Amino acid sequence: MSDIKFTRALADPDHALKPAGRPGPLGKPLVLANDGLPEEEKAWFCDAYPTASGPYKGILENFLNWARSKSLWILGFGTGCGAIELRPLMTSRFDMYRFGIQPRPTPRQSSVFVIGGYASVKTLKRIVRSYEQMMGPKFVVALGSCTINGGMYWDSYNTINAIEHYIPVDVYIAGCMPRPEALLAGFKELQRKIRRGECEGAVKYAENFEWYKANQKKVIHDWNMPDYNY
Amino acid sequence: MRTIPADIAERFEVGPLVSKRADLSTLDVDAKDVPELLARLRDRHGYRHLSFVTATDQIEEGVFVLTYMLHNHADNHSLGVKCRVGRENAVMESCHLLWEQMWTYQRELKELFGIDFPGSPRVDESFVLEGWIDIPPMRREFDTREYSERTFPTRPGRSTKDPATHMKEKLYPEAL
Ligand code: SF4
Numbered sequence: 001m002s003d004i005k006f007t008r009a010l011a012d013p014d015h016a017l018k019p020a021g022r023p024g025p026l027g028k029p030l031v032l033a034n035d036g037l038p039e040e041e042k043a044w045f046c047d048a049y050p051t052a053s054g055p056y057k058g059i060l061e062n063f064l065n066w067a068r069s070k071s072l073w074i075l076g077f078g079t080g081c082g083a084i085e086l087r088p089l090m091t092s093r094f095d096m097y098r099f100g101i102q103p104r105p106t107p108r109q110s111s112v113f114v115i116g117g118y119a120s121v122k123t124l125k126r127i128v129r130s131y132e133q134m135m136g137p138k139f140v141v142a143l144g145s146c147t148i149n150g151g152m153y154w155d156s157y158n159t160i161n162a163i164e165h166y167i168p169v170d171v172y173i174a175g176c177m178p179r180p181e182a183l184l185a186g187f188k189e190l191q192r193k194i195r196r197g198e199c200e201g202a203v204k205y206a207e208n209f210e211w212y213k214a215n216q217k218k219v220i221h222d223w224n225m226p227d228y229n230y
Numbered sequence: 231m232r233t234i235p236a237d238i239a240e241r242f243e244v245g246p247l248v249s250k251r252a253d254l255s256t257l258d259v260d261a262k263d264v265p266e267l268l269a270r271l272r273d274r275h276g277y278r279h280l281s282f283v284t285a286t287d288q289i290e291e292g293v294f295v296l297t298y299m300l301h302n303h304a305d306n307h308s309l310g311v312k313c314r315v316g317r318e319n320a321v322m323e324s325c326h327l328l329w330e331q332m333w334t335y336q337r338e339l340k341e342l343f344g345i346d347f348p349g350s351p352r353v354d355e356s357f358v359l360e361g362w363i364d365i366p367p368m369r370r371e372f373d374t375r376e377y378s379e380r381t382f383p384t385r386p387g388r389s390t391k392d393p394a395t396h397m398k399e400k401l402y403p404e405a406l
Binding site: 121122125148149150154155156157158159160161162164165215218219220221222223 | 356358359360361362363364367372374375377378379381382383384385388
């Protein structure tokens with residue numbers, strides 16, 4: 001946590017235009033330092049903390065969760081070898097479209113992020129960026145032993161060992177690599193979890209933002225993007 | 231049986247031509263002669279194609295062995311030109327003027343082994359690693375396991391079994 005510098009918002013008139021951040025101890029909002037950005041670019045990006053919205057309960061939320069579970073849009077971002085198994089899953093033999101699962105081209109349009117295997121530090125940077133750009137509620141499915149404990153790259157100098165230290169994960173699918181049947185089982189499990197209202201990764205991320213950010217910054221040394229990429 | 235062409239043997243101090251396969255030989259040469267030798271092989275002897283450039287870390291001898299793999303399409307023969315550069319402050323002359331793609335290999339060698347190629351385009355930019363702060367990871371003194379344990383936290387509870395004894399226990403418990 002010590003890796004992040006907090007700066008208190010100055011009482012400048014401009015600041016009122018920016019979205020309110022998380023309230024600090026004295027009631028003033030804390031803003032992100034965005035230290036990785038050059039001075040002239042800082043104004044282009046948001047410096048507010050993510051705010052936790054939810055978890056919500058009730059009949060309406062149950063209905064919404066049911067609807068969400070029937071329309072999972074996955075981000076077309078394949079990391080690692082496991083992404084290969086998404087192709088047979090899409091095509092006619094396993095046909096994931098019958099479960100309402102379909103790929104989308106941008107993080108803004110998708111609700112499920114499939115981490116397809118090992119994540120190198122370089123990829124992790126893009127993963128964090130894409131994950132933060134996705135709209136809540138968002139879900140993460142991690143495939144393969146590499147995402148769980150490093151898999152066969154457990155002693156590699158360049159791949160992280162447990163993805164859950166950097167972004168919250170809802171469902172893990174074990175295997176190296178998991179077959180499309182296992183992926184389908186994983187997606188069914190994700191749907192069940194969503195319907196039970198247990199997939200609150202975005203809330204968890206916002207609440208433990210400092211912890212995740214410190215973990216991310218510990219491995220990503222050339223942090224040249226905003227601290228929170230919304 | 232291939233032999234070293236006479237014009238090369240008389241101009242450069244080259245080691246013996248080692249034949250690895252019918253279509254692959256290697257040739258040892260002094261590092262300072264490499265650019266000239268490569269140019270001659272390319273222009274006069276038909277080795278027009280650069281397959282790759284790579285390095286091996288011979289830590290015991292304190293050198294990196296650089297291998298420039300050339301290919302002659304006309305008689306389907308590959309020739310590896312090998313030279314040695316010292317491990318300390320390893321510097322090698324850049325050959326990017328001979329083949330355009332050479333600078334990509336040189337950039338990679340700079341990042342993964344720390345061999346410098348002064349004058350090679352973009353040689354100081356990061357290639358596959360971003361923000362690397364340790365010693366170059368392909369050097370043999372770099373301990374990848376220790377680095378990984380120090381840098382990337384793991385989920386507790388990982389255990390490993392020796393495959394041979396594990397399968398023996400499973401399949402032939404009476405033999406134990
Ligand atoms: S778990 Fe296996 S298949 Fe999946 S990314 Fe790792 S090595 Fe590749």
